[in-house]
């Protein structure tokens with residue numbers, strides 16, 4: 001029988017059946033994140049009309065002015081999950097400290113990390129932005145009030161991760177370890193419809209994505225790699241850099257290629273955050289057949305030391321990431 005469109009709920013329920021031990025906690029969490037993203041999508045898509053563009057007169061932990069939509073998206077993500085009884089705590093780019101579940105709600109065994117609206121500096125110029133999320137389990141035996149220590153887990157411990165891109169269409173891409181799946185929001189019915197089942201990043205691509213304004217601050221191997229890509233490689237590459245991590249990542253996932261935000265002499269650890277940006281995207285890319293490294297080790301093997309720790313990120317098609325690593329290891333000069 002020809003199946004109708006698969007919406008997110010149906011997909012999650014069918015996937016849940018594939019894991020007899022699944023308790024449905026996941027399904028509820030992902031559904032709730034999806035709900036929050038629909039509200040964020042609505043606000044992002046009307047930001048130009050309603051006067052919510054501009055600064056929220058507050059700054060986040062990194063000293064960056066919070067756009068009103070940043071603050072709004074953060075609130076929607078928290079509200080979508082805090083009452084479910086599935087989480088014991090959350091961590092967000094927009095909150096200095098661990099976000100506790102309000103005491104009137106039951107606690108669960110999961111931890112959620114998220115960047116509620118990455119690339120928000122692009123809101124005013126109508127460039128695609130995104131939400132990035134990851135779900136961990138609280139480590140066995142940990143009791144008491146959740147704290148930073150609960151989040152100091154390597155990305156290998158992620159149990160589900162994904163992102164939402166607010167672009168020409170709104171798409172949610174997520175994985176729970178059984179493939180990477182993309183759902184496109186049909187705003188006429190407010191449903192995410194399965195549009196990209198079992199996404200795989202091409203083994204190699206023709207796109208490299210890096211802010212070349214930082215060229216003179218990079219280390220030598222990074223400069224050599226970019227020179228290789230531009231001038232001496234055996235294939236024609238093209239440069240694409242949107243300056244919005246989720247948008248650059250999503251394009252490379254679909255078309256192949258490599259995104260790099262390396263450390264440099266000014267920002268040794270780069271700009272991107274390990275816990276709620278690099279690790280969830282590294283989980284996605286590995287499940288899609290790609291790679292993610294900080295130039296020394298796999299992103300997913302890094303144990304965070306602080307909640308908002310920065311980490312260099314080189315992520316995308318295996319061939320390009322492995323070539324970058326050869327330069328870093330001195331195997332290519």
Ligand code: P6P
Nearest residue numbers: 118119120121211243244245246
């Ligand atoms: P740069 C956006 O501000 C962001 O956090 C990421 O979404 C993006 O990849 C990066 O910064 C762009 O940084 O220094 O190239 O402007």
